[in-house]
Amino acid sequence: MSLTNYSKFINLVTMNLRIQQQSYLHTSPVCCEIRKLARLRVVDNSEIGKRAMAEGRPPRCIHVYNKKSVGKIGDKVLVAIKGQMKKGILVGLKQDQLPKVPKFDSNNIVLIDDNGTPIGTRIHVPIPTILRTILKEKTQSKGADYTKVLAIASRFV
Numbered sequence: 001m002s003l004t005n006y007s008k009f010i011n012l013v014t015m016n017l018r019i020q021q022q023s024y025l026h027t028s029p030v031c032c033e034i035r036k037l038a039r040l041r042v043v044d045n046s047e048i049g050k051r052a053m054a055e056g057r058p059p060r061c062i063h064v065y066n067k068k069s070v071g072k073i074g075d076k077v078l079v080a081i082k083g084q085m086k087k088g089i090l091v092g093l094k095q096d097q098l099p100k101v102p103k104f105d106s107n108n109i110v111l112i113d114d115n116g117t118p119i120g121t122r123i124h125v126p127i128p129t130i131l132r133t134i135l136k137e138k139t140q141s142k143g144a145d146y147t148k149v150l151a152i153a154s155r156f157v
Helices: 003-020 047-055 130-142 147-151
Strands: 060-064 076-081 086-091 110-113
Touching: 047 076, 076 110, 130 147
Parallel strands: none
Antiparallel strands: 060 076, 076 086, 086 110
16 A cells, blocks of 8 residues: 555544544533423422433423523423423523522423422422522412422422
């Protein structure tokens, strides 16, 4: 093999390796906002949430119940989980927050019924303390009882 053919061969091999390495990397940026089809993490001990997270098929957001369609902490969302539609409350977000509101590593939700009662009996992660005031305001204005979500939380940040 001549030197030019050998260098062409090496170039093809390295180009092929680069293409193979790029196929394993994500090319789209991480979406830190809660919009439609955003992946969420169930942090309560509801049976449907535990099964979905164990199978590696986390729930996805279908709809955000506010005017901007971008979820903030304390907003109610509709999620698709295990072929069902359930409602949930956002209790922790990746996106940049207001001052004194913690930023989480994942987008966390607590699954609730139609009347605001949580499906699970315990929340495994710390909940931001600002959520107390947000959920109490929404309880008075909307009529649903979201304070039960605060009652099952064990830790606050």
